Amino acid sequence: MMTVDYRTLFADVHRRPGSYGLDGSYGQAVAFIMGCDAGNAWGLLVGFPEWLAMKAGGGANLVWSALVLRIAFPGPTVVTAAETLDQQHDEHAVGALFGLLDEFLADRKGSRGAAAIVSSYLDWQRLRREQNS
Numbered sequence: 001m002m003t004v005d006y007r008t009l010f011a012d013v014h015r016r017p018g019s020y021g022l023d024g025s026y027g028q029a030v031a032f033i034m035g036c037d038a039g040n041a042w043g044l045l046v047g048f049p050e051w052l053a054m055k056a057g058g059g060a061n062l063v064w065s066a067l068v069l070r071i072a073f074p075g076p077t078v079v080t081a082a083e084t085l086d087q088q089h090d091e092h093a094v095g096a097l098f099g100l101l102d103e104f105l106a107d108r109k110g111s112r113g114a115a116a117i118v119s120s121y122l123d124w125q126r127l128r129r130e131q132n133s
Contacts, residue, residue, distance in 0.1 A: 006036065006044065007105050014098040026082040026093040030065045033101065047114040050121035051104050060125065065097075072096035 013032060017024040022032055037044040045064065052067035053060040059067050065082070072093050073079040085093055108114055 007102055009036075010098055010101055010105075014094065024091075024094065026069075026085060026090050026097065029094050029097055030082070033097075047108055047117035047121075048101075048104050051107065051117050052100065054121055054124050055100070060121075068097045068100055069093055071100065 010033070013020050013022065013029070017029070020032065022028040033045075049062075049064045049067065050060070052064055052071065053062075056067050056070045059070050062070065069079045069082070073089070079085070079089075082090070082093065108117060
């Protein structure tokens with residue numbers, strides 16, 4: 001059985017998207033990453049939405065691809081759909097996606113692990129609810 005180093009793979013996809021049949025857009029990068037997740041029985045990105053929601057300071061009801069956009073484009077205008085991006089913003093979103101994904105995979109591989117990330121997220125959610133009560 002071959003083990004894939006996804007941090008290395010994703011760095012290469014980011015650097016050379018055409019080598020993987022991609023056009024370099026945010027939408028295609030998301031589709032590629034979702035395919036990798038599906039090929040791992042949906043276990044590759046366990047904890048990623050929660051990790052992103054904590055990083056974004058909210059938005060736990062959004063899919064991870066929308067959370068990445070929220071982080072990439074902070075401010076009063078919330079961007080959650082790749083279709084609304086021009087080429088410059090699309091390139092920025094792609095860079096943010098691969099940077100966040102690498103950071104997440106490094107964090108998850110370290111001492112934290114997916115279970116610890118989800119546990120931190122649940123604690124974070126609980127604290128937010130208590131603060132809003």
